[in-house]
Amino acid sequence: MTDALTSAQMRNIEQTAIDGGKVTGLELMDRAGKAVVKAIFETWPDLLNAPRRAGILAGPGNNGGDGFVIANRLRDYGWDVEVFHYGDIDKMPPDAKVNALAFANAGGVVSPIIPFEGRDMRFADPPTDVWIDAFFGIGLTRPLPEEVRAAFLSISYERNWQSNKLVAVDILSGIDADTGERLTEFPLKPDMTVTFHAPKIGHLEGEGADWCGQLIVKNIGL
Ligand SMILES: NC(=O)C1=CN([C@@H]2O[C@H](COP(=O)(O)OP(=O)(O)OC[C@H]3O[C@@H](n4cnc5c(N)ncnc54)[C@H](O)[C@@H]3O)[C@@H](O)[C@H]2O)[C@@H](O)CC1
Numbered sequence: 001m002t003d004a005l006t007s008a009q010m011r012n013i014e015q016t017a018i019d020g021g022k023v024t025g026l027e028l029m030d031r032a033g034k035a036v037v038k039a040i041f042e043t044w045p046d047l048l049n050a051p052r053r054a055g056i057l058a059g060p061g062n063n064g065g066d067g068f069v070i071a072n073r074l075r076d077y078g079w080d081v082e083v084f085h086y087g088d089i090d091k092m093p094p095d096a097k098v099n100a101l102a103f104a105n106a107g108g109v110v111s112p113i114i115p116f117e118g119r120d121m122r123f124a125d126p127p128t129d130v131w132i133d134a135f136f137g138i139g140l141t142r143p144l145p146e147e148v149r150a151a152f153l154s155i156s157y158e159r160n161w162q163s164n165k166l167v168a169v170d171i172l173s174g175i176d177a178d179t180g181e182r183l184t185e186f187p188l189k190p191d192m193t194v195t196f197h198a199p200k201i202g203h204l205e206g207e208g209a210d211w212c213g214q215l216i217v218k219n220i221g222l
């Protein structure tokens with residue numbers, strides 16, 4: 001496994017490729033989102049044999065942008081997809097906004113995130129087959145907002161009753177990518193984390209090493 005990177009090193013690699021005209025941020029986001037979907041079907045091929053339901057937890061930034069790429073891609077596979085958005089599409093960074101608008105303009109359902117005492121997720125009907133954590137990635141700088149932690153609790157509640165998968169985009173939200181410190185704790189371990197280009201320190205050190213599930217590193221052409 002290649003050496004683990006800090007978030008700053010990763011951002012520098014991305015920016016150098018973008019500044020060098022090798023790739024655009026939008027292309028990188030597209031590759032990242034599609035890499036997550038590819039990893040899902042490689043890991044759980046039976047999900048390919050029937051349209052399923054996915055819940056995408058999307059945040060305010062580019063990690064959320066990856067979430068919207070994934071949402072669009074799964075809709076292409078005929079899946080029933082609902083995005084629970086912590087953020088405002090209009091305030092998202094440009095690359096993320098392009099993908100969020102593509103989803104919304106194609107009729108994709110964007111809902112507010114689920115308050116814990118809200119929808120009883122225990123017996124959601126139809127059950128959600130795959131939850132995608134695209135709240136925060138390597139840009140996390142402080143503990144999660146309480147409503148984001150509550151949204152995770154709703155899903156941990158449901159997971160006690162329904163078998164579903166949780167996939168973390170780039171890193172489980174709440175984990176500091178540079179240290180592996182869990183800035184916010186909730187009882188939800190991902191089945192899989194899909195990260196891009198190289199592992200980050202937060203995947204291998206501290207508690208982060210225990211909160212990845214299966215760690216998949218996908219090349220996004222950097
Ligand atoms: N060109 C790029 O920048 C690419 C970025 N990618 C994705 O973008 C992610 C990084 O995106 P961002 O830098 O936008 O950061 P995030 O999407 O991780 O976080 C979004 C924003 O939330 C704010 N924030 C941080 N901690 C918070 C907290 N606790 N509560 C509320 N708000 C908080 C910060 O302003 C941060 O910019 C990567 O993890 C990866 O998933 C990939 O698509 C590859 C290409």
Ligand SMILES: [K+]
Nearest residue numbers: 133136171173
């Ligand atoms: K994430």
